[in-house]
Amino acid sequence: MPALYLDIVGKKRGVNNNIILKLEDVKTSYGRIEALKGISLFLRKREIVTLIGANGAGKTTTLMTICGIVKNSGGHILFDGEDIKEASPQKLVRRGISQVPEGRRIFPRLSVIENLEMGAFIRNDRAGIRSDLERVYSLFPILRERRKQKGGTLSGGEQQMLAIGRALMARPRLLLLDEPSLGLAPMLVEQIFRIIEEIKQGEVTILLVEQNAKKALSCADRGYVLENGLITLEDTASRLLENEKVKASYLGA
Amino acid sequence: MFLQQLINGLTVGSVYALIAIGYTMVYGILEFINFAHGEIYMLGAYLGIIAIGLLTAMGLGNSSAFLLLAFAFIFAMVFCAFYGVTIERLAYRPLRRAPRLAPLLSALGVSIFLQNFVMVTQGTRNKVFPQLFAQNGFDLGNAKITYIQIMILVTSILLMVGLTLFVNKTKMGKAMRATSQDQKMAYLVGIDVNRVISVTFLIGSALGAAAGVMVALYYGLVNFHIGYTAGLKAFTAAVLGGIGNIPGAMLGGIILGLVESLGAGYLSSEYKDAYAFIILVLLLIFRPQGILGERLKERS
Numbered sequence: 051m052p053a054l055y056l057d058i059v060g061k062k063r064g065v066n067n068n069i070i071l072k073l074e075d076v077k078t079s080y081g082r083i084e085a086l087k088g089i090s091l092f093l094r095k096r097e098i099v100t101l102i103g104a105n106g107a108g109k110t111t112t113l114m115t116i117c118g119i120v121k122n123s124g125g126h127i128l129f130d131g132e133d134i135k136e137a138s139p140q141k142l143v144r145r146g147i148s149q150v151p152e153g154r155r156i157f158p159r160l161s162v163i164e165n166l167e168m169g170a171f172i173r174n175d176r177a178g179i180r181s182d183l184e185r186v187y188s189l190f191p192i193l194r195e196r197r198k199q200k201g202g203t204l205s206g207g208e209q210q211m212l213a214i215g216r217a218l219m220a221r222p223r224l225l226l227l228d229e230p231s232l233g234l235a236p237m238l239v240e241q242i243f244r245i246i247e248e249i250k251q252g253e254v255t256i257l258l259v260e261q262n263a264k265k266a267l268s269c270a271d272r273g274y275v276l277e278n279g280l281i282t283l284e285d286t287a288s289r290l291l292e293n294e295k296v297k298a299s300y301l302g303a
Numbered sequence: 304m305f306l307q308q309l310i311n312g313l314t315v316g317s318v319y320a321l322i323a324i325g326y327t328m329v330y331g332i333l334e335f336i337n338f339a340h341g342e343i344y345m346l347g348a349y350l351g352i353i354a355i356g357l358l359t360a361m362g363l364g365n366s367s368a369f370l371l372l373a374f375a376f377i378f379a380m381v382f383c384a385f386y387g388v389t390i391e392r393l394a395y396r397p398l399r400r401a402p403r404l405a406p407l408l409s410a411l412g413v414s415i416f417l418q419n420f421v422m423v424t425q426g427t428r429n430k431v432f433p434q435l436f437a438q439n440g441f442d443l444g445n446a447k448i449t450y451i452q453i454m455i456l457v458t459s460i461l462l463m464v465g466l467t468l469f470v471n472k473t474k475m476g477k478a479m480r481a482t483s484q485d486q487k488m489a490y491l492v493g494i495d496v497n498r499v500i501s502v503t504f505l506i507g508s509a510l511g512a513a514a515g516v517m518v519a520l521y522y523g524l525v526n527f528h529i530g531y532t533a534g535l536k537a538f539t540a541a542v543l544g545g546i547g548n549i550p551g552a553m554l555g556g557i558i559l560g561l562v563e564s565l566g567a568g569y570l571s572s573e574y575k576d577a578y579a580f581i582i583l584v585l586l587l588i589f590r591p592q593g594i595l596g597e598r599l600k601e602r603s
Contacts, residue, residue, distance in 0.1 A: 143493030172493040
């Protein structure tokens, strides 16, 4: 599609050039169960936005819908101002969307280095891949030590680092993180969040789904609260931290 | 006698191994047993005969036996690879999201179709595979290894080494392993899963075809129903080694060949075909995951 046409479409929808991802009234169903009942949200470039909510609120479904693994039955998902409804997951990875999925999903019988290579599957620039591999190793030195080990033999924290490293190997512009702190010891949680802020120093926009709302809100710029497939609250992260309702429901205060 | 049975067993076993690889690779990625795979092997045997017939018709029948055979291998492997990929496209891909029984039944349907297709076009009588090599070989004490057996062993080893290198060293090979371990994640890193599946069928079918050509050469006779027994035995070999596991299929094939040949030599050759299935039954009772297989984990 010519760039000019995209620009016009973009302007028609009133898309700000600074917005990388926009969901408009997105609905997703599994069979007859509607998991997302029409959610709208947006991410500006280089922002960290967090999506908090209880189990089953539709957080993971939101990420899977953005990645094209499940297709939305209604609404629009605009990436760079273009509707990505018809795009396959492969195509979306190529366009710059990577996900660190819930449960990490390391390829258990591939070595650490092979897992990272698979992260760069869509790329063919050998030199670039090598330098990104070095970058991942410097973010997570333990992965360099374990590079010959099978992914399945790593500890939970190491697997989480590998999952993040693998996603970075695609050189994404939008990184979707699903529960990166789940099941990790407090010290590792701290480390993972430090890394997330470090990644943000690059050119990456991050959509962070977390049950640990306190941690997520303290590193994010803005946040959305998802309840039963609907967004019930949106604000800057600092104001959400002070919000009475958020405090009562998600911060355990 | 032991040495002789060992040689015979390794020969037959490496053929089972090549067919078993096709079952195990497809199972690894799609979690379904491609029951039409035995017919691909049978097609390979016929295509080998056709290839040599073609060369003879072109007046090249007197070329060196190695050249004729090399052409027969390439001809059969290329055609069968094409068959395998096409079968997946037409008979399995449309059923990807259907209940698990559906592709299984579709595979049985393809198998029946291919058998009858060959029966109608090639006739019900045995076809003779041209004798390219003399039946003699080397004497090893009181055992003998024929040139054909050497050729089968060497070709099988080359193909298996090639496959192992492909799966472990190339980007496509790694993507295949990744896809078999977690298909959803394969999508999420941008692997074209449909392409991986096509390549899987392509390689499995080409190896099955090579096995067909070798067996046709070994026994000298081909029939339209040889795919059935060979398919079942190779499937047993794949389960024996641990279905979904490529080295397991190689090991399972060799073990099965040895058991059959030693059983035929020391116990009774009447029950030769039964040994494979006795092993299958025992295995399913005592080690259902196979020799090299891991216990199947729940997939989400």
